Amino acid sequence: MAAVLAVAAATLAGASIQGSIGFGMNLVTVPVLALTLPDALPVTPVLFGIPISIAMVRHERHAVDRPGLVWILAGRVPGTIAGAVIVASVSTQTLKIVIGVSVLLAVALSVSAPPLPLTPGTQFSAGVLSGTTGTAAGIGGPPLALLYQHRPGPTMRATMAASFLFGTFLSIVSLSIAREVTLAACLLAAALVPLVVAGTWIGRRAHDVLDRQWLRPAVLTFAAISAVVVLIDALR
Numbered sequence: 001m002a003a004v005l006a007v008a009a010a011t012l013a014g015a016s017i018q019g020s021i022g023f024g025m026n027l028v029t030v031p032v033l034a035l036t037l038p039d040a041l042p043v044t045p046v047l048f049g050i051p052i053s054i055a056m057v058r059h060e061r062h063a064v065d066r067p068g069l070v071w072i073l074a075g076r077v078p079g080t081i082a083g084a085v086i087v088a089s090v091s092t093q094t095l096k097i098v099i100g101v102s103v104l105l106a107v108a109l110s111v112s113a114p115p116l117p118l119t120p121g122t123q124f125s126a127g128v129l130s131g132t133t134g135t136a137a138g139i140g141g142p143p144l145a146l147l148y149q150h151r152p153g154p155t156m157r158a159t160m161a162a163s164f165l166f167g168t169f170l171s172i173v174s175l176s177i178a179r180e181v182t183l184a185a186c187l188l189a190a191a192l193v194p195l196v197v198a199g200t201w202i203g204r205r206a207h208d209v210l211d212r213q214w215l216r217p218a219v220l221t222f223a224a225i226s227a228v229v230v231l232i233d234a235l236r
Contacts, residue, residue, distance in 0.1 A: 003036035007188075011195045012202075015052055019203020021218045022157035023141025023164075025052060027226050031233070043175060043185035044192075049168035051193050055200045056161035063154035064162055071120045072127035072144065072163050079131020080170050086136050097234045103142045103227035107220050115150040122147060127163070134167055135174075139230065142223040149220065153207060 007029070014028030026045050033040050057064065116122050126147045134140025144163060148156035175181050 006032055006036050007040075008192065008195055011048070011192045012199045015048075015196045015199020016203040017222070018052055019056065019200035020206040021145070021203075021222060022056075022153075022160045023145055024222050024226070025049075025199075027139065027222075027229060031229070037188070039182070040185045040188050042171075043181050044189045046168060046171045046175065047186065047189035048192070048196055049164050049171075051196050052200050053161045053165035053168065055197060056157055057165065059204065060154040060158035060161075062158075063152065064158045065118070065148075065151075065155055068118055068123045069159055069162050071123035072130070072159070073166050075124040075127020075129075076131035076134075076163065076167055076170065079128040080135045080167070080174070082128070083132040083135025084174065086132065093234045097231060100227040100231035100234065103139075103223055103230075106142065106146050107224045107227070111220065116147055118147070118151070130163065131167060131170075135171065139226055140164065140167060142226055145223060146220075 010029045010032035014025035017028060018025040025048060029045050029048065030041065033044060037044075126143045129143035130140040133143065141160065141164075144160050145156065148159060172181070
């Protein structure tokens with residue numbers, strides 16, 4: 001019972017964070033699942049991506065960067081393949097260190113360098129990185145968040161949510177082919193869906209405050225936290 005309560009609390013907190021800034025749910029839920037219900041990984045957190053992405057896209061669908069989304073999704077396909085190849089050939093510890101350091105460097109550059117232009121090239125590249133890191137380490141948000149950090153909050157959140165929804169289906173297909181999808185993991189995800197929806201609603205209440213002046217600092221801070229958590233996990 002304690003394990004289920006811990007997972008439920010992490011799910012609500014993670015969904016609230018993602019609902020407010022556009023990403024970050026798996027950073028909260030995956031470590032808790034790994035400690036309490038490891039057999040639910042990776043299927044349960046992958047399935048979480050469906051309801052939260054649908055809710056976010058529906059709420060701010062008018063703001064989706066549709067031309068940019070096409071290039072991001074085009075990049076996610078080879079990125080997902082690359083992530084799967086990397087997982088099969090590189091140790092998890094090494095992979096996490098590389099990803100953690102890369103995200104920290106990206107945050108540092110975003111603070112000191114001028115904004116990246118939104119072009120087909122940068123959007124395709126961000127899609128590749130997001131697909132690669134999302135498949136290999138479960139952290140696909142930072143590349144897209146850093147690219148869109150200077151755009152309006154609704155545009156960033158909705159575009160990322162649409163990308164995550166597409167990526168979720170890719171992951172589910174891959175996991176099904178690998179026969180990693182279990183009934184227990186699916187039932188746990190289904191039981192926690194109400195908390196995912198509730199957390200999304202809670203996070204949405206913060207939109208007005210964040211969108212005024214705090215969205216970019218929140219994105220950069222959480223991206224940095226994501227990288228540090230990954231590095232700590234890799235080095236412990």
